[in-house]
Amino acid sequence: MKYEKDAAAIIAAVGGDENIASLYHCVTRLRFGLKDTTKVSPEQLKAVPAVVGVNDAGSQYQVIIGNDVPDVHRAIVTALPRLATAEPDPAGAGSSEPTTAEGNLAKRTFARFLDFISGTFAPILPAIAGAGLLKGVLALVNSFGWVDPTSQTYLIFSAIADAVFFFLPVIVAISAARKLGANPYVAGSLGAILVYPALTALLAAGDPVSVLGVPVTAATYSYSVIPALLGVYLLSWVERGLTRVIPSFLKLTVVPMLTLVIVAPITLTLLGPLGTFVGSGIAGGINWALDNGGAPAGFVIGALLPLIIMTGMHYTLVPFILQNLASLGYDKFLPLTYVQTFATAGAVFGLFLRAKNKQIKALSLSTTFTALMGVTEPALYGLALPLRRPLIATMAGAGVGGAVSLGFGVKAYVLAGNGGLPGLPGLVGETFAWALVGIVLSFVVSAVVSFFLKVDESILAPAAAAAPATSTGTASAAGADVTPVAPATLATAPASPAADEIISSPLTGDLLPLDDVPDTTFSQRLVGDGAAIRPTVGIVDSPVDGEVVTVFPTGHAVGLRSDTGVEVLIHVGLDTVTLKGDGFTSRVHAGDRVRIGDRLIDFDLEKIARTHDLVSVVVVTNPDGFSLAPGVSGPVRSGDALIRVSPADTNQTLQETNA
Structure with a gap:
């Protein structure tokens, strides 16, 4: 498969299989629902050849691919088949809340709202877009007089183009249910009730209509979206509640029946009319601004639109755009x-x-x-x-x-x-x-x-030059927290050392091959080749003369660039990013000059070992053009020769040097 390696690298960079709650894609983006967004490595993602960029939109993490996004999505689903049917978090966020200190209720609520809207409409946009484009083509050929608008052929193609909009409540209901973790087919049935011909005729007749004595407001729900969204949101809660109390042998039939019996009348008497009123009001306000703001409003909105699109906020306008097209026949925001x-x-x-x-x-x-x-x-x-x-x-x-x-x-x-x-x-x-x-x-x-x-x-020039050096291999199931040294740091670095360079050991402990590290991100060299050490002393020293490129905020890892251009990542322990810095003390900052033996990190060996594997790795993250000969096994002291980096191929190990 063409994108197999890219898919593996993307899975690893978003935190591994276990961190992915859901995945779908729109026209150009992979949209991940992640359990913990702090496990994502943006730099590692950007280093994947197929990835154009990333965007953290609250609880949804977007990986921008471009035209080939269906192929990349297919490759990821092939690697992780469960994602083909994985439903987002029933709470509606699609993932757990980001574990950031600055998070607050308002931000989380808004992020959930954006995620719900985008997660509902992004999957159905291809159907809407395809039908909409066909409507545009029909309007074009009709304007030129190329067809007879009363002909059967034209009417049939008009039906093909218009059907998706007429039955929009059904399609929106199914998509919203998938986003909320409800049964999509029961939700689709609710949407179908809203456009059922006999019910539509009953409401349009002009006579009073009621259900169980409660008046039903006459409304037309074809082409609408907000009533279906509100109805399915209620349905998701009712369905979950019934599932908890109904015996297992009755759930298959009784839960769907009771869900529809409870939710449909409430939707027809309350939520549907409310949705119509709210939708009309908001759309009216937006249209007032578009109609009366004139050129100044157009300049401001147009100038801000690139930023609005980058945040995903444009999805919140889709329901109102569709409502305008249905009620007015046009829209001025599009x-x-x-x-x-x-x-x-x-x-x-x-x-x-x-x-x-x-x-x-x-x-x-x-x-x-x-x-x-x-x-x-x-x-x-x-x-x-x-x-x-x-x-x-x-x-x-x-x-x-x-x-x-x-x-x-x-x-x-x-x-x-x-x-x-x-x-x-x-x-x-x-x-x-x-x-x-x-x-x-x-x-x-x-x-x-x-x-x-x-x-x-x-x-951008250095990053473009460094792009071919992206790792290849399979993703880590553990989702290791690894970020390679930023490609932009290669701007002034030599392409390779003029002679052999020795990477010293930054740790004292027991040396073991990288293959033996119980994390495939390292053992399969997704971020580079090198060696592993099980430390016996809680001190990390500089293994090279050079510059500190990256110091991770949690203090568990540091990236260096030697004076000859070799980039080295030192990662203390496995998955230690989850400690959030507890037990680590950084002694340097990005940009600092260091020499071999200078102290980089202090860490509490005993404290960290209680909860995490202390196996640490030392890898060269830009191996192209270099030949590496790491030590194999045995005790090693800080400052001992660990890895030989050569401009030409060599198979010599450093056991003799260490001896």
């Missing part, structure tokens, strides 16, 4: 997503025209075309965000395009699901000309601003 897409393409195109580094130039051109086709994540996360100034250019272009869009009342008539060239049929209508003006201006302005803004290409 055109802003088009100008943001083309602004992103323009920013990286301007970078392409200016860049000197060949790799960045090639990446800029390729991501320009990708963005023009509606997939902006590679450009946004791979170039604009790390280089910063292309992001400023994107915001400038999106602001200008947004001003034109709202200033001239540009409308989108279908949710095409693609803000690039393939999605243009979604804008076909009376304001199509102004839509094109806004799109072109957004691209041109971003390209010009990006071209004239000076960019520090060295930010």
Whole structure:
């Protein structure tokens, strides 16, 4: 499988199999529900060739892949088959709360809300986008008079395009249930009740309707989403409660029946009308701002849209966009997503025209075309965000395009699901000309601003050069907390030592082969080759003359770069990141100069050994171009020769040297 090695590396970097609660993907991103986001190694993820970038959106961890995300997702599911059917956390978060000190109730609640909305709509967007694009194509061919709108063929294709929107409550209910851990088919039945033809006709007749004496408000639920969301949320709680009290032999039939008997009437009498009212009110407020804000509002919203998209907050507007399309026949927010897409393409195109580094130039051109086709994540996360100034250019272009869009009342008539060239049929209508003006201006302005803004290409050039050195192997089931030395630190480092370099032992203890480490992340050399030591003294000394590159906040690991460019990671114990620094004291900081024997870390040997395996590893994280000859086994003292690093291949071990 093409992405087998990438999948293994991604699994390891997000904390291993046991840390993954759920996984799905949208158009460009893997979306992980993780039990503990502190176990994620962003740098290790970014070093995977298939990964463009990462985004921590509260309880959901997003790994940006690009066009090949289905293939990468398939490779991960092949490695971990349980993820094909794994349901998110029933609480609705999809994962446990991040264990960060700054977390608070408001932030956690908002993160759960974003995660619920995005987790519900991201999986169904392909269906909505496909049907929406077909509606746009039908509108286009009809506007040119190429078809007879009363013909049977046209009506059938219209039904194909419109069915997913008519039955949206059913689709939303199924997706929301999967996110909440409820039975998706029982939830789908609830959604079907909302659009059942006989019930719809009864409510539309104009006569009073009641259930068990409670009035049922007349409402049309076809094309709606919020009533289904509210109903399924209640259903998830009712279903869990009934499951706890109903005997096992009755659960198969009695729990679904009682769930529907309880939830459906409440949805029809309370939640459905409430959802319709709330949805109409919020959509009305958004539309008021879009209708009355004019060009200034368009500039502000357009300029902020790249940041909104990066946080995932744009998903919260999907229900209201769909409601506008259903009730008004158009939406004014969607055109802003088009100008943001083309602004992103323009920013990286301007970078392409200016860049000197060949790799960045090639990446800029390729991501320009990708963005023009509606997939902006590679450009946004791979170039604009790390280089910063292309992001400023994107915001400038999106602001200008947004001003034109709202200033001239540009409308989108279908949710095409693609803000690039393939999605243009979604804008076909009376304001199509102004839509094109806004799109072109957004691209041109971003390209010009990006071209004239000076960019520090060295930010990305070293990382691009180091990318081929990514580890290959299988993922750690234990999910070790490993982050290799940042690739950007290679900017001034020599490619390889001019002569043999000796990596000294940073620890005193018993030397053992890396193969014997009870963690496959290390034993299979996912982060580099080297040796392991079971320490008998709680002191870590520098094994090289060089610079401290990384000191982990928990104090359990440190990354160094020798004066000849060899990058060394020292990791004390296994999974010791979970101690959160308890028992560790760092003696150095990133950027410090060190010599062999300088103290790096003190650790409480006895305290840590009570709960964790103290086997520690010393690995070279940039092994390409080097030949390593680590010691094999036996006692070792701090300062003894541990690993020989050579510019040419050698099989010599250091046992004789240590002797």
